[in-house]
Amino acid sequence: MKCRFHIITYGCQMNRYDSSTLSEYLISRGHRWVDNLDDADLIVVNTCAVRQHAENRAIGRLKSIVARKKKNHNLKIGIMGCIAQQNGEKLFEIIPQLDFVVGTDQLPVIAQIAEGKFRCGTFVNANTDFMGIDSIPSITPGQVSTFITIMRGCDNFCSYCVVPYVRGRERSLPDEKILDEIARVVDNGIKEITLLGQNVNSYRYENVDFPALLEKVAQIPGVERIRFVTNHPKDFSDKILDVLEKYPRKIPPAFHLPLQSGSADILSAMNRKYSPDEYIALIENIYRRFPHSAISTDIIVGFPGESEQDFQATLNMMKAVNFSGVFAFRYSIRPGTAAEKLHHDVPEELKIQRLNQVIRLGIQLANNFSENLVGTIQDVLVERVSYKNPGKLRCTAPSGRTVLIDENSAEIGQIVPVKITAAKTWVLWGKIIS
Ligand code: SF4
Known part of the structure; x- marks a missing residue:
């Protein structure tokens, strides 16, 4: 049937x-x-x-x-x-x-x-061996970018999160299977791969860890750009940056590193396993090696026990890191998690106020990041004709920002150098340079 x-x-x-x-x-x-x-x-x-x-x-x-x-x-x-x-x-x-x-x-x-x-x-029984359906993601004609799952589940048990309970414990796919899948999607026209996992940095299959896998992917002919999400700050090693240094045209320094809070006490209550000082040290190291990095983050406001001082620490961290993008969320109780049992003392109204403050600051930082790109030359991947902007091609800069260029000025799937001429919060405009 x-x-x-x-x-x-x-x-x-x-x-x-x-x-x-x-x-x-x-x-x-x-x-x-x-x-x-x-x-x-x-x-x-x-x-x-x-x-x-x-x-x-x-x-x-x-x-x-x-x-x-x-x-x-x-x-x-x-x-x-x-x-x-x-x-x-x-x-x-x-x-x-x-x-x-x-x-x-x-x-x-x-x-x-x-x-x-x-x-x-x-x-609904959890099947701890499940590694996904044995089928490559559908690639539509003209598509140039796709996700490839490299690991599933999570062992971190952040106190607010249901993922370890609903997605199970961490397990990584065999590297050979991942490389085969990537070779197949590249044969179907894909240029950009985003390696996907609940915590990509903790990928390990036998003796292949995440940096080793990243390098193997970079060596596949036809892979022109590689991204990876999501990173856990505690697992983000120098070895990852070493691989980026070896393949600067293929792996742009764009990292999503969820901070969640700038307060040491709240991070500890969240069971995030890093302190604000450790997070800042990681960011300083990234900027030292890749000064033009785009670092985006997630922030949760209104976690149980979050005082005004804790919240101000989050705003200060956001400014100190100069994030290129911020995804902000209001804490909500998730049944079955450790945080469910905490005293929920931040009123909803205050959560909303804090959320709005984080969103406003996040937009300001994103604006600054985009404006700083005006006048620079960015190697953009041409993805498709823009749906919203007639006459324009939608491209992606190494940082992940959308770049619009004139239609007919490039072919879909090409990586072309573009001078950025104007910027809004999330979108840049540019012209191809010869
Ligand atoms: S927030 Fe991320 S790292 Fe923490 S338990 Fe959930 S999936 Fe794992």
Whole structure:
């Protein structure tokens, strides 16, 4: 039996990657992707439980989608991802019309449900060997950039985070498998690879660690640019910077290094395993070796116990590091985490005020970073025709900033030198130089 399916994705890049490989896997088995939910007989919602807000959105969307079953009695609707893993069959109480609940490590089950080999139900048992579906992410014609998962799970147990509970413990894919997958996507036109993992720096397969893997990827013919997310500051070693130094054109010094808080006490309560001084020492080392680095971060405001002094320490750290981009979040209690048991003493109103302050400062820093690029020459990767800016090509600078150049001035997939002529917070404009 072949079905027409649609996947709705919430959350992180890992979820997007899982949705993309699941889609490719279903297509490879003869099922057909449909853009319109009305045409689907299988709808899967891939969910995120990292923040309460994300969870509410996904559940709300599911509740509205299940109404379609009144019109289409053959329609099967299921939930996968972190909310499915965390809540299991309780979800049938919240949304009785649901057909299946599939945990983060059970994705092949969805194909079997689609094919009628498995009955609908709950499939959430953590499978600690799960390394992803054996299918490369779908590459569309003209696509030049893709994610490649290198490891899954996390052993860090930050006190606010559900990932170690819903995604399981750290496990790394064999380096040979990763290199094969990259060679295959490069053959399909990909120029830029982003190595993906909950904590990419702790990649280790037998005697291959993350810097060794990075170097092997840089040596694959046809790979023109490499990025990697997400880094844990405690695992970010000098050896990574040594590899960047060897391949300066391929691996730009652009790092996402989640700080979360600038207060020693809050970092300790978060179980982040680094102090503000250690974080600053790491940043100084990066800037010393790569003065034009783009360093972005995540900040959580309103963690239990966060005093005004703690919060000011966060703002001061943001200024001291001069982040190129800041992703700010308001702390929300995640069931089952260590922080759930703490005294939640920061009122919601204060959290919102602090969040707004962090967002404002983050925008100011991002503006400064972009404006400082005006007049410089950046080697940009031409990604596609811009959807929002007619007549322009959308490119990516080494820092990760979007750069717009005139259409017809370059081919998609080329890396070309561009002089930056104007900047907004997240977007730069430029002209190709000869
Ligand atoms: S490092 Fe911490 S925040 Fe990141 S996934 Fe692991 S537990 Fe969660």
